[in-house]
Amino acid sequence: MNASSASFSHVSEQPALMIPVAEGDGIGPEIMSATLAVLKAADPSLTFKKVSVGLKAYESGLMSGIGEDTWEAIDAHKVILKGPITTPQGGGYKSVNVTLRKTLGLYANLRPCVSYHPFVSALQPVMDVVIVRENEEDTYAGIEHRQSDEVYQCLKLITRPGCERIVRYAFEYARAHGRRKVTCMSKDNIMKLTDGLFHKVFDEIALQYPEISSNHMIIDIGTARIASRPTDFDVVVTLNLYGDILSDVAAEVAGSIGLAGSSNIGHDCAMFEAVHGSAPDIAGQDIANPSGLLLSAVMMLVHLGRAKAATDIHNAWLCVLEEGLHTADIYKDGVSQRKLGTRAFADAIIERLGRKPVKMAAVDYPEHEPESLVHPDVSIPAHIPATKTLVGVDVFINWDDSGRNADALGAALESLARPEFRLALITNRGVKVWPNGNPQTLRTDHWRCRFPMIDTRLGTRAISLLLMRLAEAGFDAVKTENLYEFDGVRGYSQAQGE
Numbered sequence: 439m440n441a442s443s444a445s446f447s448h449v450s451e452q453p454a455l456m457i458p459v460a461e462g463d464g465i466g467p468e469i470m471s472a473t474l475a476v477l478k479a480a481d482p483s484l485t486f487k488k489v490s491v492g493l494k495a496y497e498s499g500l501m502s503g504i505g506e507d508t509w510e511a512i513d514a515h516k517v518i519l520k521g522p523i524t525t526p527q528g529g530g531y532k533s534v535n536v537t538l539r540k541t542l543g544l545y546a547n548l549r550p551c552v553s554y555h556p557f558v559s560a561l562q563p564v565m566d567v568v569i570v571r572e573n574e575e576d577t578y579a580g581i582e583h584r585q586s587d588e589v590y591q592c593l594k595l596i597t598r599p600g601c602e603r604i605v606r607y608a609f610e611y612a613r614a615h616g617r618r619k620v621t622c623m624s625k626d627n628i629m630k631l632t633d634g635l636f637h638k639v640f641d642e643i644a645l646q647y648p649e650i651s652s653n654h655m656i657i658d659i660g661t662a663r664i665a666s667r668p669t670d671f672d673v674v675v676t677l678n679l680y681g682d683i684l685s686d687v688a689a690e691v692a693g694s695i696g697l698a699g700s701s702n703i704g705h706d707c708a709m710f711e712a713v714h715g716s717a718p719d720i721a722g723q724d725i726a727n728p729s730g731l732l733l734s735a736v737m738m739l740v741h742l743g744r745a746k747a748a749t750d751i752h753n754a755w756l757c758v759l760e761e762g763l764h765t766a767d768i769y770k771d772g773v774s775q776r777k778l779g780t781r782a783f784a785d786a787i788i789e790r791l792g793r794k795p796v797k798m799a800a801v802d803y804p805e806h807e808p809e810s811l812v813h814p815d816v817s818i819p820a821h822i823p824a825t826k827t828l829v830g831v832d833v834f835i836n837w838d839d840s841g842r843n844a845d846a847l848g849a850a851l852e853s854l855a856r857p858e859f860r861l862a863l864i865t866n867r868g869v870k871v872w873p874n875g876n877p878q879t880l881r882t883d884h885w886r887c888r889f890p891m892i893d894t895r896l897g898t899r900a901i902s903l904l905l906m907r908l909a910e911a912g913f914d915a916v917k918t919e920n921l922y923e924f925d926g927v928r929g930y931s932q933a934q935g936e
């Protein structure tokens with residue numbers, strides 16, 4: 439008898455529960471089929487509704503890669519288990535993952551990274567870190583523009599409500615799961631306003647959790663230390679892009695990217711998916727490790743209040759690991775006993791449902807109401823808006839004349855600035871090139887020209903007048919950024935070399 443069809447007698451009666459599932463692309467169908475077989479064996483009351491997400495949806499003409507059936511299913515059932523998706527390169531296709539996370543408001547991406555040494559060979563033998571990645575903001579807003587022949591831009595948007603929500607979530611998660619420390623990682627030595635806000639909000643909120651220790655690290659040394667000294671860390675909260683990179687590093691250090699599961703948590707719904715991608719290099723070969731998706735499904739069961747099934751699956755999976763039954767990505771001579779394919783690995787888990795590991799610590803997820811553990815109160819306190827004063831404008835000009843001589847540009851703009859403005863400086867790629875630039879600084883065709891207002895009562899109309907004069911003089915203003923003070927504090931960065 440195939441192990442996947444064997445009945446597991448330890449299951450208590452549960453009401454039927456429908457879960458929308460998106461198989462995904464590449465290895466997605468194989469690891470999803472293996473995962474669903476384990477879920478069904480552990481809890482026969484689960485049923486699955488397949489929805490269309492990914493390449494098939496793209497090919498049917500949906501630029502979002504997400505079928506209407508998917509939105510309807512998530513709306514009805516409030517969760518989705520999703521396989522990895524291949525985003526087609528170019529052609530205006532948007533990433534399904536980013537669209538789902540942002541449309542559904544899945545603001546917290548939880549990525550536990552655990553080492554199973556000595557049963558799974560790992561770069562670090564002791565590691566149990568949970569990365570809480572902000573999931574909606576940062577450069578992942580995907581707002582990009584080409585502004586000149588040479589220069590492309592991606593906007594990094596960081597908001598106070600977004601920071602408050604994710605940082606509070608990290609502390610609430612630590613409190614609910616008995617974790618002792620939360621580390622914030624950012625790059626606020628360089629990005630003082632955006633990453634600086636994340637760090638500031640972290641410091642404010644940390645004060646409200648005195649029983650949990652907290653610290654901040656710059657993301658570069660933080661990433662290095664996760665790789666070299668993971669026991670220094672417990673929960674890490676960070677911005678979207680850093681969290682994406684950091685969690686792949688942490689997953690590899692813990693053994694394999696193929697082992698890492700994740701949840702994406704929002705107010706009304708949640709999405710569960712492996713950390714890894716669609717691995718087209720090994721698709722269709724029955725060699726992919728389904729563990730990342732399976733552990734994501736375990737997180738989903740906990741989220742849905744199915745603690746018993748989650749505990750049984752997780753313990754059976756630990757049994758398989760400690761017996762050395764390993765997929766190719768974690769197979770190692772001298773450590774592993776037998777190399778299993780994707781489906782055989784799932785069958786080995788099913789055979790062990792109801793058993794507890796004997797060498798590794800067993801898990802025991804507490805029974806709780808659905809969502810109460812992973813859905814803490816992250817409401818954002820009322821905020822008194824600052825007084826905002828317009829004090830000038832940065833005009834970005836696409837200019838390629840006069841041998842890119844900044845003095846020539848400065849001379850022309852100084853006279854066009856008057857009467858509402860003066861020209862304070864010109865930068866190229868953020869570095870001051872006028873007045874008194876360094877000839878060694880590379881000059882592209884994209885110039886940021888800073889015009890402080892002479893009289894701050896003039897308002898935005900003054901900017902329109904300046905832009906008209908620039909246009910009439912033949913300058914190509916490709917973008918403007920208003921310069922504001924908030925309660926008298928400068929709301930814009932200074933130039934390098936200013």
Ligand code: NAD
Nearest residue numbers: 522523524525535696713714715716717719720726727767
């Ligand atoms: P990847 O994670 O798919 O693969 C990286 C390497 O890890 C490959 O060598 C692969 O064989 C291996 N690997 C990944 N998962 C594995 C598993 N379960 N078992 C064994 N080995 C595994 O990353 P990539 O190659 O950079 O991306 C491939 C595609 O996946 C791209 O189209 C990318 O956009 C997409 N992607 C999707 C998601 C998602 O859907 N959440 C996440 C990341 C990447």
